[in-house]
Each structure stands twice: as structure tokens, then as C-alpha cells.
Amino acid sequence: MKKRVLAVLMAATMLLGLTACGGDGSTPAGGDVQGADGGSSSGTIKVGIINNDPNESGYRTANDKDLQAMFTAENGYDATFAYGKTNDEQINAAQQMIQDGVDYLLLSAADVSGWDTVLQDANNQGIKVILYDRTIDADPSLYVASIVSDMAKEGETAANWLKDQGLSEYNIIHIQGQMGSAAQVGRSGALLDMAAAEGWNVLVSQTADWNAEKAQQIVQSQIDAGKSFNVIYAENDDMAKGAVAALDANGITHGVNGDVIIMGFDTNKWALEELKAGNWNYDGQCNPLQASYLNDVIQKLEKGETITEKTIVMDEKGFDAKTITDDDVNTYGI
Template sequence: MKKFGLLLLVAVLVLSVACGLALAAPQKLIKVGIVNLPPEESGYRQANVEDMNKVFSRENGYDAKQTNTADNSEQIAAARGYIRDGVDYLLISAANATGWDDVLQSAKRAGVKVILFDRLIDTDPSNYEAALVSDMHYEGQLATDWVLNNVPKPIKLVLIRGQLGSAAEIGRSAPVLKAAQEGKLEIVADGTGGDTWSLEEARKVVEAAIAAGKDFNVIYAQNDGMAQGAVQALEAAGISHGKNGKVKIIGFDFNRFALRNVQAGYWDADVQCNPRQASQIDQWIKSGNIPKGIVYQQELILTTDTITDEHIEKYGINADPGKGVITR
């Protein structure tokens, strides 16, 4: 009896191992090393990291390792580690655009495919497979076209820039400055929220414009926080804005609070800066069809008339204040 029991146990064990092997064998996990910035950097990054974790999961057929740091040399060290570990793909969002040549070349030698996301690297395009990024210039063009088509003429614009010299600031400013040069609109005040894209600084820019007695009918703020600060200044000065107001408001980044403000007609429009590159990259890897060079993401502009709850749920970042709640 005892022997029989033992035999049964062995049989069960062998069977279960065999079953396990049979199940696991066709699903070889794809090894991925992700080098990213820390989620506490911004709401954008938080959404980005969350999305990466969701898509590159075990259930999805990936064995993913992730390093989140804002230090370029730590990022490079992590990338080297992943290459040594023999990953199949290396996904990088670099803290600095320079200093990556060596590590990218050693990846190439080791046969690791490098895909850049969100941020480009200053290097020879042959050093990576593909780069999936937001086109800041395209975002600026979307916003500028909206301004030209929707703000009553003559357009008098207050421009609130982000951190001067950053890719986002340059890209989002260029189309407006070009339109101003071509005489399609007038920039009556040109200010910046500084290196922190600060709400308070943006508020001061608009307060100064009001104090100087300037007449304007649109505020073009290069992120949502600065748009919020600008609107606070208008509110305090008793100037109407939004759907039926005098001053049109446009922001960037698709924070959910901003989208709710647009939906309520408190602001007028918001332009997307999509942090969710993971599913596109996942598709590339799974299909084995990775494009060459830089690929720009499709991005949206939403206005009070076009926005829906689904948009806010699906594309927004950060906390949702809830339908009908205005963030002043």
C-alpha cells in the first residue's frame, strides 16, 4: 500500500512537471530592459511608467526589468547591465541626450535592439532601431491652428512659455512665433513660467499684462498648470474667459483636471502630449515589424465641443476631479 502511494506521488509529480513544461514551452518570455526617468518627476512620467509596467508584464509575455533614475550616468550603467544580461530589447528614455554613443554601439554588437521612447538621443540614427516620441512642433501647430481658426480677429495673444530652451518650449513656441511673424496674430505679452513651468509665475505674467492695460483675447499656455495660473489672474481681475467669455484659454498635456475644465467650458482647448508609448512598442515587437528611425505619435486637440468622458478617462493623466468639477 505504501509503495503504491509513493508510485502515485511520483507519477503525479512527473505529470505535473511535464504539463508545466508543455504549457511554458511555446511561451518564451521576451526579455526587455527599460531605462526610464523616475515617476515622481511629473504626472506625465507617472502615466508613462504606469503604462510601461502594464504593457510589459509577464501576462503579456515579457520578462521586463526597469530602472528609473534621472541621473544619466546611472541610466547608462543600467543599460550596460541589461546588455550583459542578454536582453532582447532595450527601451530608453534618456535623462540627457548626449553620452550614449558607446553603450548604444555595444548594444548593437551584442545584437540588442534599442528602441528610444519619449526622448531622443543625439547620436547616429544607425545606433538605434526606432524612436517613438511626441512631436512638440506638431503639438504647437495643432494649438496655433486652433487659435487662428477659433479666436475672433484681430487675435491678440498672451504667450506663456515653459522652461526656456527645453524641447517642449521650443516646439510649442515655434508655430505661434511664425504665425506672429506672418502677421496672422499679435503677441501682446510674452512671458515664461520658468524652469518649473510654474503656476505662480504664469499668474504674474498675466497680472502684469492686465496691469499694463493690454488688451488680449487668447492665452496660449504651454502646460496645464500655467494655464490654470493664467486663469486665476483673469478671475481675480474679473475678466471673462472660456466658452462664452472674452479670453480663450488653451493649455497642453491632457491633465484630467484641465480636460474637465475644458469640458465645463471654463477653458477652451487642450493639446495632448501622449505618455503612453508602450502599447505601440509592444505591437512593433510582437509583429517583428520595427520601423526605422524617428516615429512621431499621433496626438489630439480637444475642445469644449469635442471632448467626451471617454477621452478624459482614456487619454488623461493625473487625478480626475470628477465630471462637472472645475479646478480654479
């Protein structure tokens, strides 16, 4: 009994671990794209949208809101939404949608594998599958397009920004996200590569599991150890906030004109406001707003055009405290 309970527990924990800014870095190379045959030309387009749990993170909430706002009756869509924390739940939902005869199936998969059969069913019925946010391990011919974030590029943008600051020396505290997640791998890789190339001194690379409190403890322990540093590279906004709390508690200045440069990711609205106030220096975007891209792809297919590029990487910006405007905060804050 105890063992079984433990097994259930472990499974639950692993599921909860799949949080944070999604999107698997590896995208399959583009293959042949299926010709579009118009689909239902009679007014509304029927779409089935499968997403992850909207409570998972602020990123996911923004992602869901964006989709809800785009796929409305006013925009000519008849949309069904389904949320699943696990592949099983999502596959059940997908099968239901296929039975209902949707025209398009939009999918952000909980898990990368196990989708072949259900997507084959969809294809057999002439339903077009579009992946968003996260890719899957399946034959590229099973889907029409895949709209993703490039986490490594986000990291590079940030590392390049840091290089452009031209500091006389770089002593960096590097706070990582949950180890192995696509966001962590991409953002860590870019910084560590740049640090190696430029001879920057990374005092510590430590994971805080996206948790502000852990980030605070990590920075506090570095301060207590008497280390001096001038850059904090946190792989999401929450952890940057935790790091800043530790600096504040020790009376260390940060942000524009401060002693320590603060870098965060995910462009939460409150984070951009910190940036605007000059408390932080940089925030990198991880774009959750995929609805317009999805809309473009669907409209093109409806017009009978073909999609030439199977993997669509979204534009993602990096914001500097010195140049950010109120417009940016309102437009890009999630």
C-alpha cells in the same frame, strides 16, 4: 569648500531643470534597419526598460504607469525597470541589463549624448535598442526605432485651431515653458510663426518655467498695466491654470462664451475636466502613452518583420471645449 558646494549645487539645479514633457525635437534621419533574427522564441520576451525619474512630472508618471501596465508577465514580457535622473545612473543600469542578457533595451535618455559605447555593447550582444520619448545623438544604426512626440506639430495643431476661431482681432498673452526645452521651442515656434503670418498681436511672450504661480503673476501684471487681451496661450496646463487664477481674481470671464480664450497643453485629466466644464477652450495632447507603440515594434521584430520607418511620431490630438466628451476625458486624461 564653498566653491565645491556651489559646483554640486549648480549641477543639481541643472539636473532638476531637465523636467517637463520630454522628447528632443531633432530626430536623426532613418538609416538601415538591422534585420531581426527572431531573438528568444521561447515564450517570454526579456526587456530592460530605462526611464527618467517618475516624479519629474505628471507626464512622466503617466508614461511610467503606461509602460508598467504593458510590460507584464500576462503580456508575455519579463521586464526590468530602472530609473535614473542622470546619464551615469542610466548607463550603469543599461550595462547591468546587457549583462543580464535582455532581448530588448528600451531607453528614454536623460541626456542626448554619451550613449555610443553602451549601445554598441548592446548591439554586439544582439540586443535590440528602441528609443522612446526622447531621442539621442548617436548613430541611427545603433537603435532599431525611435518613438517620439513632435512638439512643433503640437504647436501647429493649436495655432491652426486658434486661427479657425476666426476672431476679429487677436491679442495674445503667450506664456512659455522653460526656455530651450523641446516642448517650449516647438510650441512657441508654431504660435509665433502663425502670429507673424496672420498679423496677430502678441502682447507679451514671457517664460513662467512651467510654474502656475509665475504664470499668474505675468497675467496679473498685464492686467495691472491696463492691457486688453482675448487669448492666453500657455504652453502647459499648470501655467494655464495660473493664468486663469489671475483672470478669476480680476473678475474677467474666460472659456466658452467668455472674454478670454484659454489654451493649454499636456491633457492632464483635471485640465480636460476644466475643458469639459467650459472654463477653458483648448488643450493640446503631448502623448506619454508609448507602450503600445513599443509593443507593436517588438511584436513585429519577433515575427521577423523589419521596421521600415525608424522614427515613429505618435498621433497627438487637440481638444476643443465644445466637442470634448467624457470618454475623451477618461481616455486621454493623464
